[in-house]
Amino acid sequence: MAAMDDTHYGCRELKATERPLVAGLVERVPRDAALLLRVAGAHREGFTGWYFGALEDNRRLAAVMCVGEHGVHVLGERRAALRAMAEAQVKLQGLNLGGPTKQHELLGDNESLGAFWEVFRGVKGRTLVADHLQPLLRADQLPDTAPSKRARVTVATASELRLVYELSGEREAHERHLDPRRTHPGAHRAACEATIAAGRQLVGWEEDKPALVAELRPVDDHTTLLDRIWVPVAYRSRKRLVGGALYHARRLRGLADKDVLLLAADAAIAEAAELAGFIPHRTYRHVILRG
Known part of the structure; x- marks a missing residue:
């Protein structure tokens, strides 16, 4: 991820027809940086959740949240885009998932999720239950x-x-x-x-x-x-x-x-x-x- 980035990112929910943007981002980043997202198939047809992303010039997807039944996969290729996406979610009061437990799980490579979490941890109305680092070995x-x-x-x-x-x-x-x-x-x-x-x-x-x-x-x-x-x-x-x-x-x-x-x-x-x-x-x- 670039150390300095003054690009303007537009952050919004993605349309169903924009799923190829998610697949394109997954293919651009290192394979193992999107490992759990790939395993969950969150970038493919058949994913029943929804997407919120940070777009450069409303065309190129630089960061995305894939919001599914079992958690939110966070992925980005630029730190600034991940922070912009988190700022937008904080303003929206973040992750309106509903459900009986009101529990929300964020998952991702620490390079992506760490940048997002630096900002999103300030969201109001959410209590931190756990924050775990998970080693990936080969x-x-x-x-x-x-x-x-x-x-x-x-x-x-x-x-x-x-x-x-x-x-x-x-x-x-x-x-x-x-x-x-x-x-x-x-x-x-x-x-x-x-x-x-x-x-x-x-x-x-x-x-x-x-x-x-x-x-x-x-x-x-x-x-x-x-x-x-x-x-x-x-x-x-x-x-x-x-x-x-x-x-x-x-x-x-x-x-x-x-x-x-x-x-x-x-x-x-x-x-x-x-x-x-x-x-x-x-x-x-x-x-x-x-x-």
């Missing part, structure tokens, strides 16, 4: 041996639905401060069933005890994101065991010819991932507001 050379001989990983089956339902619910309650097992149990169950049916839900084990759940999320034909990682309380201090599960995840047949990225919810998971041959790559951010 798979480097696989170690010769697993960090732990006690760990293994499997692709979840339908018989493990209850386990996945509970542990992924724990993760959501911890990371998003909303427990889907209480707020939307039917939808949460359906989401778990769909992930298992697609062969994308992983379970890490120590013998017959679950030590980790994680989800494989395709980014493109060549890249997979290892995401939504949750480690039960009893295993949080067992970094070598968690690293061993992630090591075996990398060895799964479906990932053999893929570039693998890993989004860690916190530094402890990132440290365990480094034991499995992942190296730091970028930093993402997750901000939760209520009001």
